[in-house]
Amino acid sequence: MRHPTSPASGHNATSHSATSHSATSSGEPPATAPAPGARRRARRRPRRTATALTAGIAGGILLAAAACGGGTGSGGNGSPKTLTYWASNQGTDIAADQRVLGPELAKFEKQSGIKVKLEVVPWTDLLNRILAATTSGQGPDVLNIGNTWSASLQATGGLLPFDAKTIAQVGGAQRFVPAALASAGAKGKDPAAVPLYSLAYGLYYNKKMFADAKLDPPKTWQEMVDDGHRLTKGNVHGIAVEGASIPENVHAAFNIGQMYGADFFTPDGKPQFATPQAVAAIKSYVGLLGTDKIAAPGNAEYSANQSLNDFATGKAAMLMWQATTSGFTNLGMKPGAWGVVPIPAPSPTPPGGRDVTSMVAGINIAVFKNTDNRDGALKFVKFMTSDDEQKILNKAYGSLPSVTAAQNDPAFDTADLKVFKDILAAHAAPLPQVPSESQFETAVGTAMKELFADAAAGRPLTDDRIKSKLEAAQQQMAK
Amino acid sequence: MTSANVSPGTTRAGGAAGGRRGRPGGPGAAGGAPTARARRPRRRLRLPPRLLPYLLLAPAVVAELVVHVVPIAVGVWMSFRDLTLFYIRDWAKAPGKGLGNYRIAVDFDAAIGKDLLGSFLVTVGVTVLAVGLSWLLGTAAAILMQERFRGRGLLRAAFLVPYALPVYAAVMTWGFLFQRDTGMVDHVLVDQLHLTGGDRPFWLIGGNSFWALLTVIVWRSWPFAFLVLMAGLQNVPRDLYEASALDGAGVWRQIRHITLPALRPVNQVLVLVLFLWTFNDFNTPFVLFGKAAPDGGDLVSLHIYQTSFITWNFGAGSAMSVLLLLFLLLVTAVYLIATSRRRTARA
Numbered sequence: 001m002r003h004p005t006s007p008a009s010g011h012n013a014t015s016h017s018a019t020s021h022s023a024t025s026s027g028e029p030p031a032t033a034p035a036p037g038a039r040r041r042a043r044r045r046p047r048r049t050a051t052a053l054t055a056g057i058a059g060g061i062l063l064a065a066a067a068c069g070g071g072t073g074s075g076g077n078g079s080p081k082t083l084t085y086w087a088s089n090q091g092t093d094i095a096a097d098q099r100v101l102g103p104e105l106a107k108f109e110k111q112s113g114i115k116v117k118l119e120v121v122p123w124t125d126l127l128n129r130i131l132a133a134t135t136s137g138q139g140p141d142v143l144n145i146g147n148t149w150s151a152s153l154q155a156t157g158g159l160l161p162f163d164a165k166t167i168a169q170v171g172g173a174q175r176f177v178p179a180a181l182a183s184a185g186a187k188g189k190d191p192a193a194v195p196l197y198s199l200a201y202g203l204y205y206n207k208k209m210f211a212d213a214k215l216d217p218p219k220t221w222q223e224m225v226d227d228g229h230r231l232t233k234g235n236v237h238g239i240a241v242e243g244a245s246i247p248e249n250v251h252a253a254f255n256i257g258q259m260y261g262a263d264f265f266t267p268d269g270k271p272q273f274a275t276p277q278a279v280a281a282i283k284s285y286v287g288l289l290g291t292d293k294i295a296a297p298g299n300a301e302y303s304a305n306q307s308l309n310d311f312a313t314g315k316a317a318m319l320m321w322q323a324t325t326s327g328f329t330n331l332g333m334k335p336g337a338w339g340v341v342p343i344p345a346p347s348p349t350p351p352g353g354r355d356v357t358s359m360v361a362g363i364n365i366a367v368f369k370n371t372d373n374r375d376g377a378l379k380f381v382k383f384m385t386s387d388d389e390q391k392i393l394n395k396a397y398g399s400l401p402s403v404t405a406a407q408n409d410p411a412f413d414t415a416d417l418k419v420f421k422d423i424l425a426a427h428a429a430p431l432p433q434v435p436s437e438s439q440f441e442t443a444v445g446t447a448m449k450e451l452f453a454d455a456a457a458g459r460p461l462t463d464d465r466i467k468s469k470l471e472a473a474q475q476q477m478a479k
Numbered sequence: 480m481t482s483a484n485v486s487p488g489t490t491r492a493g494g495a496a497g498g499r500r501g502r503p504g505g506p507g508a509a510g511g512a513p514t515a516r517a518r519r520p521r522r523r524l525r526l527p528p529r530l531l532p533y534l535l536l537a538p539a540v541v542a543e544l545v546v547h548v549v550p551i552a553v554g555v556w557m558s559f560r561d562l563t564l565f566y567i568r569d570w571a572k573a574p575g576k577g578l579g580n581y582r583i584a585v586d587f588d589a590a591i592g593k594d595l596l597g598s599f600l601v602t603v604g605v606t607v608l609a610v611g612l613s614w615l616l617g618t619a620a621a622i623l624m625q626e627r628f629r630g631r632g633l634l635r636a637a638f639l640v641p642y643a644l645p646v647y648a649a650v651m652t653w654g655f656l657f658q659r660d661t662g663m664v665d666h667v668l669v670d671q672l673h674l675t676g677g678d679r680p681f682w683l684i685g686g687n688s689f690w691a692l693l694t695v696i697v698w699r700s701w702p703f704a705f706l707v708l709m710a711g712l713q714n715v716p717r718d719l720y721e722a723s724a725l726d727g728a729g730v731w732r733q734i735r736h737i738t739l740p741a742l743r744p745v746n747q748v749l750v751l752v753l754f755l756w757t758f759n760d761f762n763t764p765f766v767l768f769g770k771a772a773p774d775g776g777d778l779v780s781l782h783i784y785q786t787s788f789i790t791w792n793f794g795a796g797s798a799m800s801v802l803l804l805l806f807l808l809l810v811t812a813v814y815l816i817a818t819s820r821r822r823t824a825r826a
Contacts, residue, residue: 137568155565156564156567157568158567244683297659301659301681301683435564435565438789438790442771450773456685
């Protein structure tokens with residue numbers, strides 16, 4: 001209410017050129033005379049106050065920020081009665097996940113007395129949320145991670161390492177499928193997580209289209225290409241690929257790369273993308289569209305699961321995809337209309353080629369190092385990886401249990417899952433478990449997206465071109 | 480007391496007497512009464528009189544610090560650090576890297592610097608064309624909408640729709656339109672107009688992505704130009720047109736000599752704002768192309784995000800962002816100096 005002081009004095013303190021004007025207008029000529037000294041004093045005082053104020057505020061903020069950044073606490077058991085769990089989105093939508101997980105969490109609360117606060121995080125947000133939690137030290141107690149992120153997240157130090165003693169608390173390392181546990185962190189280090197759901201890649205084929213053309217599912221890469229030629233007619237193509245999808249591209253590069261013996265990292269973790277083996281693998285994959293022309297050119301811009309749609313609606317006869325059922329049935333395909341075989345390898349096996357047809361895909365469960373309920377978190381991990389829960393959850397999601405004992409349940413003996421169980425047991429390898437894995441995915445996946453674009457535009461797919469793209473991708477992996 | 484606020488004379492006098500000198504009963508008879516009243520609360524609060532404006536400003540200063548200055552300062556600090564995934568948990572301890580991050584960003588012989596430069600040039604190209612086209616469309620529409628006619632209000636509202644739509648929804652729709660096999664753009668160009676000789680061009684991958692991106696950006700930003708210029712035109716006195724018409728000036732002459740000069744101050748701000756928005760546009764290419772944009776649509780903000788933040792190299796990303804900030808500061812400063820100098824010269 002005491003308005004006269006506020007606007008006018010603010011005016012004076014800031015714009016001195018205006019003083020003479022205002023003085024004249026208020027009819028007091030002498031006002032300017034004693035001013036200089038007084039005004040200088042007046043100017044200095046508030047400025048010092050303001051500076052002090054600013055410095056204080058800035059200092060406070062920096063302190064607060066530093067306190068946030070110093071996520072050095074290694075967790076404890078401050079609040080033993082609650083847990084926060086970030087689950088990845090495994091079902092068709094978030095509500096579906098809540099329906100699956102809700103009763104199980106209630107069961108856990110009944111057993112242990114620990115209430116689990118569930119948050120299902122969409123895949124688009126999950127990694128960013130984990131990074132933010134790592135940076136601030138404020139995060140969940142237990143979380144799901146994509147298993148390809150394991151080594152990267154391990155390097156941040158934000159996750160509780162499962163050393164011998166810790167892993168014994170959740171039942172011991174021997175319970176888990178070895179290939180799945182191998183994708184929970186860098187080789188030679190304590191795993192940063194334990195596997196929760198396991199998946200693998202296979203080649204899905206449309207049974208009716210194959211029967212109509214009197215074809216058997218392919219056993220070699222060449223058979224797959226030949227079948228594709230036979231099945232490509234008009235708007236129907238032999239195979240569908242997700243050409244603009246970074247993860248699908250890089251997974252294919254790895255899966256087929258294994259058959260050619262390609263390693264994208266040296267044993268000591270240095271990138272080496274442009275090996276002849278990698279060039280050959282990528283050439284055969286992109287060539288499905290570019291040279292063999294059994295995939296439609298439009299596939300080069302697919303990145304939103306359009307290839308899944310093409311397969312489910314009969315526009316393509318084959319598809320390389322991770323184990324799924326609901327992915328097809330949601331799009332109107334009847335169960336039993338498809339079959340699955342391992343992704344066929346080139347024959348004869350190229351020199352150095354491995355008997356591996358798929359990456360170990362899947363989800364790991366980890367404990368956040370800053371948890372204030374470490375024992376409860378480990379209890380929860382033990383619960384989620386117990387035989388019973390593994391059966392219930394993996395049945396619900398159409399994935400495979402990551403613990404050996406649970407895999408023997410008859411529910412996982414369907415024709416599809418038997419194929420994937422075999423692949424996971426003997427013909428699957430983890431993606432490179434190195435800290436720069438996410439960089440590798442971005443760089444190589446993008447290079448392949450560009451190669452698909454070139455191929456679709458009719459540019460020839462030569463070894464040199466692939467090699468130079470891969471070399472450029474590797475150069476982006478600067479230290 | 481509100482009446483004193485309204486009258487500038489009284490307010491000034493009261494302020495001059497009470498605020499500046501801070502001495503009760505100063506000369507200045509006019510301010511006598513308000514001073515006496517203003518003195519009481521001062522005594523109660525015991526605040527030095529010159530502190531008050533700063534106290535009143537303090538919330539704004541704090542907000543400005545928290546929202547702008549501190550994040551910028553942290554970003555600049557990060558650009559000198561080797562802040563990779565190994566340090567994000569305890570980022571205050573990330574080791575210094577000196578100018579290393581900057582050296583990588585401007586090393587145009589190596590892949591990272593070359594790509595950054597390429598993305599920068601694409602951004603400059605998109606920005607120049609998009610600002611030019613948006614301005615041209617906005618001006619033309621604003622001038623055409625000046626005259627009263629039936630349905631003008633409706634048409635004006637329709638023109639503003641792209642600006643009012645949520646950016647994600649709008650750009651995703653454009654993404655569908657630009658799809659090769661099922662999109663409407665190719666359907667019209669290829670199946671109905673037969674313009675391409677049976678060839679179905681890609682718009683979301685390869686070289687055409689530049690034109691796809693440009694189309695969407697212009698579509699999104701010209702309504703803003705239209706809105707601002709339409710408001711600006713309301714201030715051009717109608718009698719100028721009438722007088723010039725009497726003197727025999729045609730429409731083009733009127734536009735050149737009345738409309739455009741009158742819109743000059745509006746245009747000065749408009750072009751600058753459009754430039755900054757387009758240059759920094761992240762959403763449009765991100766929604767249209769996804770994380771890995773093709774070279775033709777690789778705007779620099781998205782490029783920085785993709786080459787550094789996705790790969791968790793926050794130091795390098797910050798260095799690139801600081802370079803971008805410096806460039807924009809430079810352009811803005813040069814632009815403002817050049818345009819205001821010309822205006823002073825004219826005045």
